[in-house]
Amino acid sequence: MDRPLGLRERKKAETRRAVHEAALRLTAELGLDAVTVEAIADAANISRRTFSNYFASKEDALLYGEEQRFRELVERVRAQPPDLPPWESLRAAVDEMGKVLGEPDRASVMRIRLAKRHPSVLARQLAMLSNLERELADAIADRPGRGAAARVQPRVMAAAFIAALRLAGQLWADQEERSLHQVMNDLLDQFALPFTG
Structure with a gap:
């Protein structure tokens, strides 16, 4: 049985989901070519550096x-x-x-x-x-x-x-x-x- 996630793990999971959802939303609205990592980070309310801590590329986030x-x-x-x-x-x-x-x-x-x-x-x-x-x-x-x-x-x-x-x-x-x-x-x-x- 999986142990419950601690607060830190839950926060990381929430950030990953928020970035993923932002990538999906922006791609649906603008098309993949027009979406940048910076735009995804802004939409998820995180820094570009924080984005890089979670995903290597916009494709990974998507x-x-x-x-x-x-x-x-x-x-x-x-x-x-x-x-x-x-x-x-x-x-x-x-x-x-x-x-x-x-x-x-x-x-x-x-x-x-x-x-x-x-x-x-x-x-x-x-x-x-x-x-x-x-x-x-x-x-x-x-x-x-x-x-x-x-x-x-x-x-x-x-x-x-x-x-x-x-x-x-x-x-x-x-x-x-x-x-x-x-x-x-x-x-x-x-x-x-x-x-x-």
Whole structure:
């Protein structure tokens, strides 16, 4: 069980969220190219130096919420029952998050579209997904009851899972008929065949 955050940690978390929200708001209003780190810092009521203590770039600030969801996904995978097979553990973790977070807002669509149009956002997003892939592979391989499982299959499974999530987000952002949950489940069903068949 996580220990409660102390006052200092809570203040840091609040500052990160405030900077992230300022980055999202300004990007939605002005477009990414017109947004500077200084403008984000001003909107979050912090100094440029304080911004640098929390984020390396405006892209980092913009994608902070996504990075936090990735961390939560890894923790939820680790918390799945030990007898649940790896692919089902990944899907159960996503389903739990969907129930807690609900359907993403339109800011999520904005981030997906930004990644398509701006190489700097895409590069930062791909770096985060690469880290997530390693962490998910470790979470799968380290699950109780797997014994000395080879690391190759968990890494392949994690990569396929992330590819499915990323593609689901892109397909969902390009249409308005179905929920992200529906799109994601359809794709995860298709990607599951090599791992559950």
